[in-house]
Amino acid sequence: MIRLVMLLMFMLKTSVKNSIQKIARASWKRCVGLVTDFAYKYQYDLFFRTKTKVIALEFFLVATIFVAISVVFNYQYEGATRTLADAIERTLSLIDTNDLLVTALIFLGTTTLFGYIIAHIALKPTRDALASQKQFIGNVAHELRTPLSIIKTNIEVALLERRLDSKLRDTLLGNVDELDRTSDIINNLLSLNTLLNPERVEFSNVDLGVVVDAALAKLSVLAKQKNIILSVTRGEFLIVSGNSVALEQAAMNLIKNAIIYTPQQGGRVDVAIAPNYYGHIELRIHDTGMGISREDLFHVFEPFYRADRSRSRAHGGSGLGLTIVSELVKLHRGKITMQSTEKQGTTVVVSLPVGNVPQLITNNKKTDERVAIDFSDYKHPARSTKK
Template structure:
């Protein structure tokens, strides 16, 4: 007996420590306790309803008997049956309403407790990623500076120069990932963003000018088309991130070719909203990949992108998606394999705009749309 008692005490102690340290175990305990409480409340409610029904029926029967005993000529034998039926109906409605309210309350509490670990994990994950990204910046900057200084040596052997060049390329890629992680943490939080009227056309022109060298290296032509009505309501830094990521993605996934073209346009749509569109004639995206295109670090089919030597960090469209969500806009992607991709971002206008006709996806294209103004997602293929 003493042995079992020690085992029980040890189990209780271990469970208490696990309850304190393990968020998921604590949530499991809370859910079990909530279920037990709900069952107890339902039993009490059912018992109270039976008692209420019996008391009311007994009172109706006693009242009817008293009327008969006192020779009340107005007493109707059918009145007792009607009274009992009405009492039973009220009891059923009361019981049903009580169970419904309890179920809704239990559902809210259950969702709150079950989602708490996910919320806490996500919060700690964001803090961890932000801290790691900040800590990595300094040593990476030191390594990059040292590599660039080494390349200034004219007597440096070709193999070493090639190695340092590859190091710089990888450092730039890592720096891009770190910057995207920090952007994902800062540019997607509405409480840290200030919104105002922004000329989206100016942002497009600045970004295109900044990426022109990259486009020239890949023999890709960038065409910019803007409308006179191009003012949106948003955060300038976040909007610049959208434009930069979309254009850079289009350039990165368009093979080097004199026929490579990336078209960037800013125009009002038929609702007066402002549409930023980035179209390319690159490798395209399959319908299967479109379902995962906004997932962090998701990579498309490697057999199609292996010839693209310089690809993104896997966070570009994730950041775009989150920023569009914060701006209550919508993002639409139309793509056809080996033909190209068109990404359209619709944002609230900064002033009343006119209306123009919208387009439909062409045959052979797959399309995915996220509408954060209405909370809808739609995928289709023509």
């Protein structure tokens, strides 16, 4: 009997010890992840930085007021003959260590709470303005779509006429191209509008590798036209919880930007997908392109913002791509960070919460496969057949 109890005790002890070890190991990884993520975010995540700034500023203000009040009190009650330095020294010597600790804790707690509330209130007008702006954009886009498609159909009907003069035909074909570009913009605007009603978007487990492959397949022609080398690196577990259409659009917009804003000849675009700590899958897109200035980097996620307008106009586009990407990432409860050095290149990192299908993950046998695609010899069937 005693032996049995001892055996049970021993088993209990071992299992408790094992679970503690397991938890410790997991927390240790988590801890390292949190610290490095904090440092990383502080360096590159602009949204994070602005909120932190508000809180830090508030900390500074409260601390200053706190010190000022106690010094003034001392100065008042301990005799006006003292010098200011004396008063500060006396204030500090009056407080004993325990009091100091408790005061510091209360101070930290209240200040953080106030900081958070103030940051929240301060940023509210900006959030509201952005929401109504999106609503307005969506309404306009919706109204423009019908007349545009009528114009396009009319032109296409006119093009069916065989006796059409060749110059006129070219002009009409040019118009159809421009209309296609305009409907691209309108579609982007409507996506923004859909994002205002996220409950309409369906979520499932999506293989991010497959989604990115689909986007890359559509962009390979563009990369070839610009002589840019596209490469893909994949990690092991790439199932995220999301909407495949939305994720493909996000990947398309980002990779397209990387290709468009990388000058011709010798440019590279490297795409990498891999899991990171704390249950997220990271999509990293690095280009060796023209980069974005520090000033512009703060604004590129705003609707219609385009860095260096004259240069950007030559590349087409509308300044909505990144706005949509950031909205899509937010919708997936993910994060996006952008790091850029002018004339050297840009790195965009999107991290998305992992999906929950273990059997799919174990079936995925592609481990660290590196695929480099060189499009330099590829002959693209020219669009000029249209013109």
